[in-house]
Amino acid sequence: MADLPVRRHARSWLPAWSDLWSDLWTGFPSLAAARPSHLIRLEDEIRDGHYLVRAELPGIDPEKDVDVTVCNGELTIKAERSEKKEVGGHSEFAYGSFTRSITLPQGANEDTVKATYDRGILTVDVELPQAAATTTAEKHIKVETVG
Numbered sequence: 001m002a003d004l005p006v007r008r009h010a011r012s013w014l015p016a017w018s019d020l021w022s023d024l025w026t027g028f029p030s031l032a033a034a035r036p037s038h039l040i041r042l043e044d045e046i047r048d049g050h051y052l053v054r055a056e057l058p059g060i061d062p063e064k065d066v067d068v069t070v071c072n073g074e075l076t077i078k079a080e081r082s083e084k085k086e087v088g089g090h091s092e093f094a095y096g097s098f099t100r101s102i103t104l105p106q107g108a109n110e111d112t113v114k115a116t117y118d119r120g121i122l123t124v125d126v127e128l129p130q131a132a133a134t135t136t137a138e139k140h141i142k143v144e145t146v147g
Contacts (some may be wrong), residue, residue, distance in 0.1 A: 040077055040100035051105050051126040053077075058120035059093070066117065068124060070110045075124060076101040 041056045057079050060066060067078040076099065083095040104110075104126055112127040 040079065040098045042100060042102065044102070046105065046128065049128050049130065051108055051128055053102065053124040053126070055100065055122040055124070056120065057098075057117070057122050060120075062117035062122065066115075066122060068113075068115045068122070070104070070113050070126075073104050073106075073108065073110075074101055075104055075113075075126070077122065077124070079122075 042053055044051065044053045046052075053075060055077050057066065057077075060079050060081055065080045065082075067076075069076045069078075079098045081093070081095050081098070083091075083093075105128060107129040109127040109129065114125045116123050116125075
């Protein structure tokens with residue numbers, strides 16, 4: 001029997017939709033310019049009792065242009081990249097405001113959230129309660145036939 005993917009925590013449908021939308025363009029290189037440009041791409045994982053979120057934010061000054069907030073179990077990353085006004089040339093860089101929100105795992109400690117920025121990658125580290133960090137073992141449930 002094939003193993004089914006396991007979802008660690010609930011997320012709003014919007015990030016999943018934006019991932020699907022973004023992935024749609026990878027098969028059509030000629031349409032790459034039409035790809036939504038104001039999307040913060042993320043990856044996340046649970047490791048050693050911490051929920052780690054990494055966001056691609058190249059070319060941004062984290063001290064001036066990045067705002068990370070946590071409220072009611074939701075992590076929000078906001079960033080802004082200002083366009084450099086130069087005469088001539090061509091640019092495919094995305095400028096403007098970028099926002100991405102995701103739901104944190106159940107019981108995440110909002111008081112100990114830390115964020116670091118290194119070489120264009122913002123990493124947000126959220127401490128998880130001991131129980132959430134250790135409940136990764138798969139448990140098989142016997143299915144009984146009724147009737």
